[in-house]
Amino acid sequence: MAEPTYTPPAEEDAPRAFGWCHWHQGHSEGIRLIDVIEQGSGSGGTTFACGPCITTNGLTPFADR
Template structure:
């Protein structure tokens, strides 16, 4: 069961978010990035649990979302 979380891609709360990546910030634990199902489909995001074994954990469309 997924809790409503902040969707990084549409910048709002999504009801069906999934963790799609973890960003290393260099200090602290880094960022946990969640995306709702609509944004996952739209941006081709893969849930972190489905990333390939050699993934560094960043979202599949990163760094396009980098600001």
């Protein structure tokens, strides 16, 4: 009897969030939260940017401030 082959899931060194990039106005992988807009009323909002846009625009991810 051959033993069942166990294949561990591929490890990723960083979580890759998929979402909307507000800078190039498109969906992208590996986006980061850039800013949180708090509003007294209404939905408020959050802005996200993908890696290339962060580099191009010199953005600072919210978590890195």
